[in-house]
Amino acid sequence: MSEESQELGITESKNHRPGEWYAEVVQKAGLADYAPMGGFIVTKPRGYALWETLQDTLDGWFKETGVTNAYFPLFIPESYLEREKDIVEGFDPEVAWVTHGGHNELEERLAVRPTSESIIAPFMAEWTRSHRDLPMRLNQWCSVVRWEATDTKPFFRTKEFLWQEGHTAHETDQGAWEEVWTRLEQYERVYEELFAIPVLKGKKPEHDKFPGADTTTTVECLMPDGKSVQGGTSHHLGQSFAEAFDITFADEDEEERTAYTTSWGLSWRALGALIMTHSDDQGLVLPPTVAPTQVAIVPIWQEDTAEQVLGYANEVAEDLEAAGFRVELDDRDERNPGFKFNEHELEGVPLRIEIGPNEADDGEVTLVHRPDNEKTVANREGVADTVDEHLDEIYEKLYEAARENLESNVRTADSPEEIMGTIGRHGGYVKVPWCGDQACEEAIKEKVSAEIVLQPLAEESAETDGEAAAPEDEDAACTVCGEHADQLAYFARTY
Amino acid sequence: MSEESQELGITESKNHRPGEWYAEVVQKAGLADYAPMGGFIVTKPRGYALWETLQDTLDGWFKETGVTNAYFPLFIPESYLEREKDIVEGFDPEVAWVTHGGHNELEERLAVRPTSESIIAPFMAEWTRSHRDLPMRLNQWCSVVRWEATDTKPFFRTKEFLWQEGHTAHETDQGAWEEVWTRLEQYERVYEELFAIPVLKGKKPEHDKFPGADTTTTVECLMPDGKSVQGGTSHHLGQSFAEAFDITFADEDEEERTAYTTSWGLSWRALGALIMTHSDDQGLVLPPTVAPTQVAIVPIWQEDTAEQVLGYANEVAEDLEAAGFRVELDDRDERNPGFKFNEHELEGVPLRIEIGPNEADDGEVTLVHRPDNEKTVANREGVADTVDEHLDEIYEKLYEAARENLESNVRTADSPEEIMGTIGRHGGYVKVPWCGDQACEEAIKEKVSAEIVLQPLAEESAETDGEAAAPEDEDAACTVCGEHADQLAYFARTY
Numbered sequence: 001m002s003e004e005s006q007e008l009g010i011t012e013s014k015n016h017r018p019g020e021w022y023a024e025v026v027q028k029a030g031l032a033d034y035a036p037m038g039g040f041i042v043t044k045p046r047g048y049a050l051w052e053t054l055q056d057t058l059d060g061w062f063k064e065t066g067v068t069n070a071y072f073p074l075f076i077p078e079s080y081l082e083r084e085k086d087i088v089e090g091f092d093p094e095v096a097w098v099t100h101g102g103h104n105e106l107e108e109r110l111a112v113r114p115t116s117e118s119i120i121a122p123f124m125a126e127w128t129r130s131h132r133d134l135p136m137r138l139n140q141w142c143s144v145v146r147w148e149a150t151d152t153k154p155f156f157r158t159k160e161f162l163w164q165e166g167h168t169a170h171e172t173d174q175g176a177w178e179e180v181w182t183r184l185e186q187y188e189r190v191y192e193e194l195f196a197i198p199v200l201k202g203k204k205p206e207h208d209k210f211p212g213a214d215t216t217t218t219v220e221c222l223m224p225d226g227k228s229v230q231g232g233t234s235h236h237l238g239q240s241f242a243e244a245f246d247i248t249f250a251d252e253d254e255e256e257r258t259a260y261t262t263s264w265g266l267s268w269r270a271l272g273a274l275i276m277t278h279s280d281d282q283g284l285v286l287p288p289t290v291a292p293t294q295v296a297i298v299p300i301w302q303e304d305t306a307e308q309v310l311g312y313a314n315e316v317a318e319d320l321e322a323a324g325f326r327v328e329l330d331d332r333d334e335r336n337p338g339f340k341f342n343e344h345e346l347e348g349v350p351l352r353i354e355i356g357p358n359e360a361d362d363g364e365v366t367l368v369h370r371p372d373n374e375k376t377v378a379n380r381e382g383v384a385d386t387v388d389e390h391l392d393e394i395y396e397k398l399y400e401a402a403r404e405n406l407e408s409n410v411r412t413a414d415s416p417e418e419i420m421g422t423i424g425r426h427g428g429y430v431k432v433p434w435c436g437d438q439a440c441e442e443a444i445k446e447k448v449s450a451e452i453v454l455q456p457l458a459e460e461s462a463e464t465d466g467e468a469a470a471p472e473d474e475d476a477a478c479t480v481c482g483e484h485a486d487q488l489a490y491f492a493r494t495y
Numbered sequence: 496m497s498e499e500s501q502e503l504g505i506t507e508s509k510n511h512r513p514g515e516w517y518a519e520v521v522q523k524a525g526l527a528d529y530a531p532m533g534g535f536i537v538t539k540p541r542g543y544a545l546w547e548t549l550q551d552t553l554d555g556w557f558k559e560t561g562v563t564n565a566y567f568p569l570f571i572p573e574s575y576l577e578r579e580k581d582i583v584e585g586f587d588p589e590v591a592w593v594t595h596g597g598h599n600e601l602e603e604r605l606a607v608r609p610t611s612e613s614i615i616a617p618f619m620a621e622w623t624r625s626h627r628d629l630p631m632r633l634n635q636w637c638s639v640v641r642w643e644a645t646d647t648k649p650f651f652r653t654k655e656f657l658w659q660e661g662h663t664a665h666e667t668d669q670g671a672w673e674e675v676w677t678r679l680e681q682y683e684r685v686y687e688e689l690f691a692i693p694v695l696k697g698k699k700p701e702h703d704k705f706p707g708a709d710t711t712t713t714v715e716c717l718m719p720d721g722k723s724v725q726g727g728t729s730h731h732l733g734q735s736f737a738e739a740f741d742i743t744f745a746d747e748d749e750e751e752r753t754a755y756t757t758s759w760g761l762s763w764r765a766l767g768a769l770i771m772t773h774s775d776d777q778g779l780v781l782p783p784t785v786a787p788t789q790v791a792i793v794p795i796w797q798e799d800t801a802e803q804v805l806g807y808a809n810e811v812a813e814d815l816e817a818a819g820f821r822v823e824l825d826d827r828d829e830r831n832p833g834f835k836f837n838e839h840e841l842e843g844v845p846l847r848i849e850i851g852p853n854e855a856d857d858g859e860v861t862l863v864h865r866p867d868n869e870k871t872v873a874n875r876e877g878v879a880d881t882v883d884e885h886l887d888e889i890y891e892k893l894y895e896a897a898r899e900n901l902e903s904n905v906r907t908a909d910s911p912e913e914i915m916g917t918i919g920r921h922g923g924y925v926k927v928p929w930c931g932d933q934a935c936e937e938a939i940k941e942k943v944s945a946e947i948v949l950q951p952l953a954e955e956s957a958e959t960d961g962e963a964a965a966p967e968d969e970d971a972a973c974t975v976c977g978e979h980a981d982q983l984a985y986f987a988r989t990y
Contacts, residue, residue: 033618035568036575037605042618045563045633052564068540069547073530074569074607074638074655075591080531093597096570098607100592101642101654110532112569112593112607123528123537138540142638143569147596159596160569 008342010283018225022276023154029284029347031275032154039152039159043268046347047155049292050271051162055141057194058164058266061186067137067166074142075110076119084244087118090211094146096159112145117212117237117263120167121245128249128259131171135179139166155272156229156495163267169247169259173238174462176260180217180234181460183264187219187232190266195274196287196398197221198406199231200429202454203468205489207438210263214238215466220454220490221273222406226427228453228492229273232266236466272495278371278398284348285371287398288391294326295387296344300337300356312360316353316383323384325391345370350394351387369394410490416480419491420448429454429492433471433485435478443480444491454490503837505778513720517771518649524779524842526770527649534647534654538763541842542650544787545766546657550636552689553659553761556681562632562661569637570605571614579739582613585706589641591654607640612707612732612758615662616740623754625745626666630674634661650767651724651990658762664742664754668733669957671755675712675729676955678759682714682727685761690769691782691893692716693901694726695924697949698963700984702933705758709733710961715949715985716768717901721922723948723987724768727761731961767990773866773893779843780866782893783886789821790882791839795832795851807855811848811878818879820886840865845889846882864889905985911975914986915943924949924987928966928980930973938975939986949985 010028012021026032031047034040043051059069075098082088096112099105113119124136141164152158166183170176184201191197199219209216213235221229239258241247247259278285288294297320299313310331317329328349330340337354344352354366363380367390378386409428413419419430434440434452441452455468468487470476478485505523507516521527526542529535538546554564570593577583591607594600608614619631636659647653661678665671679696686692694714704711708730716724734753736742742754773780783789792815794808805826812824823844825835832849839847849861858875862885873881904923908914914925929935929947936947950963963982965971973980 033621035614036617037568037570037572040568040570042568043566045565048565049563051566068544070540070543071538071546071638071657073532073535073537074640075532075535077532095597096593096605097595098591099594102588102590110591119530122531126528143566145569162566 008339008346010281010346014224014279014281018276019153021281025275025279025284026154031271031284034152034154039148041152041154041158043162046292047271050274050286050290051268053290054190054194054270055164058186058190059141061189062139062166065182065186066135067139069140070138071140071142072113072116072119072123074113076113076116078109078111080118080122081111084118084121084212084241086212086240087115091115091146094148096145096147113142114144114146115263115265116140116144116165117167117241121241121247121261124167124169124259124261125245125247128169128247130250131252134249134259135168135170135175137166137168137179139164153272153495155268155275161267161269163265165265166263168262169242170261171249171251171257171259173260176236176238176262177464178462179262180215180236180264181462183262184217184219184232184234187234187264187266190270191219191221191231191273192399194287194289195270195277196289196395196402197273197277198399198403200406200454200490201460202456202490203466204233205438205441205452205455206436207441208452210235212237212240214240217457218454220492221277222409222428222492223273223276224405225276226409226423226493228429228490228494229269229276230453230494231270231273232264234264235262237261237263277402279348280371282342282371283346285398286348286350287395288350289395291348291350292326293328293344293347293349294391295320295328295351295353296340296349297327297329297353297355298337298340298344299329299331300354305357305360308360309355309357313355316355316365316380319383320387323388325384325387351390353387369397372397413479416444419444419450419479423448423450423491423493427493429490431488431490432479433473433476434487434489435481435483435485436487437478437481437483440478440480441489448493450491450493452489453492453494456488503834503841505776505841509719509774509776513771514648516776520770520774520779521649526766526779529647529649534643536647536649536653538657541787542766545769545781545785546763548785549685549689549765550659553681553685554636556684557634557661560677560681561630562634564635565633566635566637567611567614567618569608571608571611573604573606575613575617576606579613579616579707579736581707581735582610586610586641589643591640591642608637609639609641610758610760611635611639611660612662612736616736616742616756619662619664619754619756620740620742623664623742623744626747629744629754630663630665630670632661632663632674634659648767648990650763650770656762656764658760660760661758663757664737665756666744666746666752666754668755671731671733671757672959673957674757675710675731675759676957678757679712679714679727679729682729682759682761685765686714686716686726686768689782689784690765690772691784691890691897692768692772693894693898695901695949695985696955697951697985698961699728700933700936700947700950701931702936703947705730707732707735709735712952713949715987716772717904717923717987718768718771719900720771721904721988723924723985723989724764724771725948725989726765726768727759729759730757732756732758772897774843775866777837777866778841780893781843781845782890783845784890786843786845787821788823788839788842788844789886790815790823790846790848791835791844792822792824792848792850793832793835793839794824794826795849800852800855803855804850804852808850811850811860811875814878815882818882820879820882846885864892867892908974911938914939914945914974918943918945918986918988922988924985926983926985927974928968928971929982929984930976930978930980931982932973932976932978935973935975936984943988945986945988947984948987948989951983
């Protein structure tokens with residue numbers, strides 16, 4: 001057993017070597033493995049189950065709000081990719097190209113989709129004739145490939161990743177803005193309600209927008225190691241794609257008009273944020289909302305108490321299953337309770353119920369929370385309600401810890417040196433007045449690899465024009481160059 | 496309106512030009528469009544909704560029977576594809592190759608997966624240590640690419656297609672056989688219980704097995720034009736992949752043994768069979784089980800009866816929605832009832848409810864079945880139960896028609912000329928004793944493009960060795976060559 005015990009333990013430390021620790025948790029908790037080709041991963045059933053939960057939930061919200069799913073080809077002809085110039089400039093350096101089909105060279109290279117605007121927009125153009133066809137809201141769940149030559153970090157940075165990409169067309173600019181907010185708020189809910197992670201909402205700076213977009217909005221999550229993760233983006237594409245691909249419609253007066261489009265995507269990077277945020281040196285920590293097993297019941301018996309304890313544990317398990325919880329009764333004979341505790345901790349089971357002869361005699365159960373080991377002895381009667389309360393408590397604990405991390409790590413600074421010093425020492429966000437000039441960001445980025453990840457918006461409604469919020473002080477100066485600052489910017493490091 | 500009316504109509508005839516008719520139904524019912532690259536299609540929301548229903552149902556059955564989903568990379572390194580010689584020989588001529596990532600040529604070409612045994616098996620080998628890790632059952636829902644240089648037929652024949660591929664490993668040959676049957680029976684249920692299509696079950700001839708398989712089992716559906724569609728296949732892979740990729744395990748005595756593996760897949764070709772089987776010259780016909788809209792309520796009013804009729808229709812719609820039916824109340828002002836009838840017929844809505852002033856006065860509803868226009872006037876009271884019964888009836892009608900087509904189209908023959916003549920005249924299956932020699936199949940295939948699509952199995956249990964059923968007459972002679980025949984074979988044409 002010693003070999004297996006050792007395998008169970010996480011040897012790296014979240015505080016001291018977060019990157020190595022993260023990779024170890026992902027592998028040992030059975031979420032993913034590295035594929036033979038650099039930059040690719042294999043998503044194992046435990047990891048994929050998390051994606052399925054996210055997918056079921058978000059897909060449900062999409063459908064409640066007028067979205068229908070479709071499926072567009074994996075490949076995009078090179079000539080289609082070239083029709084919107086920003087897209088081709090933005091993605092060409094990282095496209096994987098199919099050049100041969102069977103034993104023949106293709107006449108035109110095919111891009112493995114890095115994103116699908118260029119293949120979806122021409123069909124939207126074909127399907128949009130009248131204002132009655134709008135709004136048109138399409139979504140697909142698929143994988144995309146972006147050949148980035150960087151270190152693989154499972155879920156956070158992989159050459160192929162799973163995501164959903166939504167594509168919509170609207171009659172008016174306002175309609176498109178409403179769409180952008182609807183999706184951004186749904187992304188926020190994924191983090192807040194499912195993953196126990198609070199987020200900041202805002203927009204990306206002009207120079208960091210999605211290629212071809214008017215405005216890119218984003219939800220950002222702060223990781224415990226002080227880095228910001230882009231949790232999902234929702235783009236107002238204005239009329240650039242509609243013009244490049246001729247998405248026009250006849251309005252009520254039979255006048256031909258050009259549509260406004262949006263696109264929005266959330267990828268399995270969300271799983272990276274989930275794993276990174278809550279887990280610890282014992283392994284994976286998951287909120288009960290997404291944990292494949294919410295409750296592990298571990299009976300503790302000797303030969304003479306086996307019948308009593310196992311019978312009692314089994315009844316508790318049945319009660320909880322009947323109440324709809326995802327329960328595992330771990331009655332394996334070949335493992336001792338200590339091994340089981342470690343294994344359930346490693347795999348991120350939120351609540352453990354220990355049942356020994358004492359519990360069976362006294363009509364009780366012992367509940368242990370992951371990750372803080374808080375232990376409660378409770379009545380066996382009403383065990384389903386008790387478990388429900390404890391799972392809620394566990395969610396609250398995880399959310400509170402993440403909220404505290406976020407709230408205590410938004411700082412201000414009065415000089416470029418202070419921006420850099422603060423990020424160097426604490427990580428997190430530094431919020432400063434900014435003139436809007438990319439050069440001011442570059443000056444910081446060169447020194448401490450921090451960039452502007454977010455700008456709060458002046459208004460989050462259909463009435464917005466995507467303008468960034470201004471500093472409270474009208475006469476504020478850019479913290480980097482000292483020129484007049486009309487916007488706020490959040491600097492942070494990213495993965 | 497004339498332009499649009501014309502668009503609604505199907506101009507081709509199912510009987511006379513089934514291929515053209517099929518293509519027209521697919522496009523006009525809004526299921527799919529042709530992509531700009533030959534061989535690829537765009538699956539529109541109405542088509543994708545059918546795939547989602549199939550996926551939800553089958554995935555549920557998989558999970559009830561021990562399968563977990565995972566996700567393996569889209570690409571397979573060439574050297575991996577080469578590790579199992581039958582796979583590389585079988586698929587190499589139709590692989591799409593990625594040769595460049597961004598601006599750089601790759602050191603090793605990557606195959607866009609044509610099927611994933613070659614990338615899944617090495618991981619199964621890594622994850623399988625002890626007999627306790629078995630059976631291991633993995634599945635993924637994804638797309639695959641096979642560069643076949645033939646005419647595109649949406650869903651039936653496309654270079655990229657959506658499917659699920661299951662991959663399992665077992666301790667024993669029997670365990671693998673049980674798996675093969677479990678999946679084949681689930682595929683049968685998809686057709687029988689969801690798509691209203693009866694199937695034949697059996698195996699493929701030895702020379703037409705999946706590359707590397709010991710036995711390929713199949714469900715076959717007979718289309719109304721007399722061709723057979725391979726509806727899903729479940730392969731007993733024996734130990735060939737386990738040996739090529741080292742899938743071994745320590746048994747209870749700590750002896751190292753080689754596993755047995757299976758794989759099984761069902762693709763969106765199933766949607767092709769669904770559309771082809773039931774639809775008619777008015778458009779798409781769908782069984783209520785999968786129809787996105789099960790009931791279309793069409794109110795018929797004049798200005799003076801609008802309030803009464805629309806109010807009444809709305810109440811009926813609410814009742815049906817509350818009972819869980821997928822209902823559309825089609826109260827569009829800009830369309831007349833005739834147009835709506837045509838549109839709902841085109842789109843395959845199984846049941847239409849017509850509500851005019853008479854129905855509203857008399858407390859009744861008029862129900863019209865798709866596809867036979869059977870009309871019933873029923874009480875408005877208990878409308879949910881009535882609709883339930885009618886939807887069941889519609890399912891039965893569709894199933895019965897398909898069953899009759901199948902049963903009346905399995906024929907026998909006593910000579911090669913009779914095989915060819917029968918298939919030429921009637922299509923369908925010709926069931927004959929066969930010696931097992933591929934040359935006898937080739938002789939028929941050359942003349943009438945019919946092949947052996949199915950052989951009934953001697954036994955469909957874990958105890959089988961995959962042997963084909965023998966003719967009843969022990970001394971039967973092969974219908975083609977006259978030598979001794981120890982097996983039965985079904986000849987048919989395919990797409």
